[in-house]
Amino acid sequence: MSQVYGRVALIGLGLIASSMYWSIKRGGLAGEVTGFARSEATRETARRIGLCDRVCDSVAEAVEGADLVVLCVPVGAMGPVAEEMALHLKAGATVSDVGSVKKAVIEAVAPHIPEGVHFIPAHPLAGTEHSGPESGFAELFDNRWCLLVPVEGADPAAVAQLRAFWEGIGSNVEEMDADHHDLVLAVTSHTPHLIAYTMVGVADDLRRVTDGEVIKYSAAGFRDFTRIAASDPTMWRDVFLTNKEATLEILGRFTEELFALQRAIRTGDGDLLHDYFTRTRAIRRGIIQAGQDTAAPDFGRGKSVK
């Protein structure tokens, strides 16, 4: 692996940025990595654990002289941050991001990008239910996808350089347009998260009735939902507010299907249920074959739950 950018600035120091930093170091992908976080407590934590070569106290200082600036803040904060840093960007630099939605980020950020600076949105499909500067680890992106969403007229050389950077981080890289990205992610990530949050919320109401039994007897299914529903609240609020259209569309289809299965339960239509459950099993096999998960049973918990 060798250096792809001279200086990289990470704006926002949560799970994604901290994982990027450790991965950049592992691969020797940048000469220097600066970092900035809005919260003083986060900056202090970053300094204490050696996260970033230099933690800066302002966005301006962090982006100054950077060849790549990566916005790693919640989607709703990207516009204001882009505005704040605009005047301090180096000519010829690339601005990118790691947001889970792309149309809204492009609308919010693109107007602030000065002439002579490249803007290449990106979305690494990786994460865990933990958040904050101490939750990162270098392997987070290994063999995961990173989707680049270049805007019209993007400079091919700048795109190629960003691709090399993400490949150095360990990802498989593909390009996609913003509309399509937002729809695919509404299916594979956003709607499932909303559903998991909802189910855990229902159980929370019931928990008061059943005196802790929901937690105590938390079985496969619910237990797994709680993990998904433990993800960062600010990030997910912004995802739903900014990918509203696609999420509502997929939610509509979900409700339609759920009502059909609910009706099958009510009427006792076992054949419909059995056929449905057989079909969904095949998708699981597809995901394992595509190398996006392991075949180890029960999330690999089987022999090791402490």
Next chain:
Amino acid sequence: MSQVYGRVALIGLGLIASSMYWSIKRGGLAGEVTGFARSEATRETARRIGLCDRVCDSVAEAVEGADLVVLCVPVGAMGPVAEEMALHLKAGATVSDVGSVKKAVIEAVAPHIPEGVHFIPAHPLAGTEHSGPESGFAELFDNRWCLLVPVEGADPAAVAQLRAFWEGIGSNVEEMDADHHDLVLAVTSHTPHLIAYTMVGVADDLRRVTDGEVIKYSAAGFRDFTRIAASDPTMWRDVFLTNKEATLEILGRFTEELFALQRAIRTGDGDLLHDYFTRTRAIRRGIIQAGQDTAAPDFGRGKSVK
């Protein structure tokens, strides 16, 4: 550990029965374990891999002389199997089961239990998305709950013996009544499974449109749902058909909550979403503190996805 029953008969040789067998052997909990499966192919597999001390070709042969008979067939098959074995049960024997619902099992099985035989329903809260005789492993029940649901007038000594058996298998044992069991499980397991099946079904429709992208870019959330939705179709069909009332009740609450969140997305009510997502995070912490899951990120996949 020492012997709890002289002879144990396992009826049905899938994930649960095969895990029980390996665990019984690990703990030396029975003098002999017989096994029966309806399918000849399953019996052949069991013989090939050494599952059960003796694989029998009929229910009658398997239960003859058994001190404990455990029904490990799908819930919908339990009534007919109980009827078939009734005349062959040893006086003073205990009949139990591992079904995910309890009211329907009691209604189906109890009428067939002869005078002088104990019937003590049970439900080990453990499983994986894999099924069949080759999917079992001795550690499946370690530190998981097993709920005993004794019917009115159950013999305390017989209940104590079954408790000792499940503790020997590695479980924590509690008693619960059937109605309450079915409601708690509708929340912690049955409804989450139906929701996961539904979401994966929606994606399957969409997959045809997006040419495999749903699988390719399967991210946290959906990927985890596919694991849950890969569970045994027959078992789950029977669960929903036999725990209809509680599942429909919880589904009603789920839909109500989902519509509230959907409305918040549509109207842009970020505070409601943020509050909701913060509340669900606390439940996750409760589950980890209760020892029912690990705190390792992303289902422990972080550093090891192949």
